[in-house]
Amino acid sequence: MKISLDLRGTPCPINFVRTKIQLEKMSPGELLEVWLDPGEPIEQVPDSLTMEGHQVEKIENQGQFFALFVRKNPQQ
Template identity: 45%
Template sequence: MSEAWKIDDTIDITDVVCPITFVKVKMALEDLDDGQILGVHLNEGEPIQNVPRSLKDEGHKVLSVSQAADGTYDLVVQKGGREL
């Protein structure tokens, strides 16, 4: 995870598959206040393709995506409020 942001919470979803990956991230974000930051550890393939896009579609800000040596990814996302 990047040290550039203060991570408020983290979640590891490497043990689940789509579409449950996004559901788990969405549930974790519900526990945070707008502007807080969540670190997400996820697998390559569908999760890294779909989760960041779905987060953006929901109005959240993806701050960084980095690949770990084992092929998994670390995603840093800032919870955003939905604009009506």
């Protein structure tokens, strides 16, 4: 089951905080799809998640937004 989080229109760092909260609710190794705006959100959130130990698997440009696919750290 894939979990999605629509954070379009959500400013930094709130979008990172909401992504982190969602990941905390998930099981290790589960995949989360996050929709982020261009600019600062897509530039900052993936790096922040990587520093937290999560694995950014893919970033897809959807035109008006980006779809970020992140796998929860299997060690958590």
